[in-house]
Every structure is written in C-alpha cells, then in structure tokens.
Amino acid sequence: MEMAPRNDNKKMATITMELEDLENRVDQAxxxxNNISINIKREFQNFDLNRFAYFKQATTEYLELLLQIQLKxxxxxxx
Known part of the structure; x- marks a missing residue:
C-alpha cells in the first residue's frame, strides 16, 4: 500500500516537470x-515607403512626358 503514494508522487513530479518544460516552450514560441511579427511589420512599412517612392517617381516622369507632348x-x- 505504501508504493501507491510514492508512484503518485513520482508521476506528479514527472508531470510537473513536463508541464514546466511545455510552458517554457510555449513562452519561447x-x-x-512576436519577433517575427515585428519584422514583418517593418518589412511592410519599408515596402509601402518604397512603393510610394516608385509610384511618385513614375507619376512624375509620366506627367513630364505628357507636358513635353503637349508643348510639341x-x-x-x-x-
């Protein structure tokens, strides 16, 4: 009869250790x-800025070309 509490204590200790390990893994994940999310947000911001700069340049070149054609x-x- 004394074996049952020891086994229960060992099982409980094992389960507790496994639970702590899993909690640590969840925290790491x-x-x-969070780090990946921050990087993705930064990349999207850079993409938006680059896209805007490209759009502005292309629009300016197009309008200048139209102006030259209109002058001709x-x-x-x-x-």
Whole structure:
C-alpha cells in the first residue's frame, strides 16, 4: 500500500516537470512569434515607403512626358 503514494508522487513530479518544460516552450514560441511579427511589420512599412517612392517617381516622369507632348502639340497648332 505504501508504493501507491510514492508512484503518485513520482508521476506528479514527472508531470510537473513536463508541464514546466511545455510552458517554457510555449513562452519561447510566443517570443519568436512576436519577433517575427515585428519584422514583418517593418518589412511592410519599408515596402509601402518604397512603393510610394516608385509610384511618385513614375507619376512624375509620366506627367513630364505628357507636358513635353503637349508643348510639341501646341507648337504645331500655332505654327
């Protein structure tokens, strides 16, 4: 009869250790997830800034080209 409490204590100690190990693993996974989330947010911000800069440059070049064409058209119309 005395064997049962010892086995229960050993099982409880084993389960407690496993639980602590799993909790540590969950904490580590959460920390990694948070770091990855921060990196993804940074990358998206950089992407948005780069995309905006590219759009601005392309739009400016397009408008300058249209202006040149309009100037040429107006020269031909008033000759």
């Amino acid at each position: 959460q920390h990694k997830f 058209v107006s020269e031909y119309c008033f000759l």
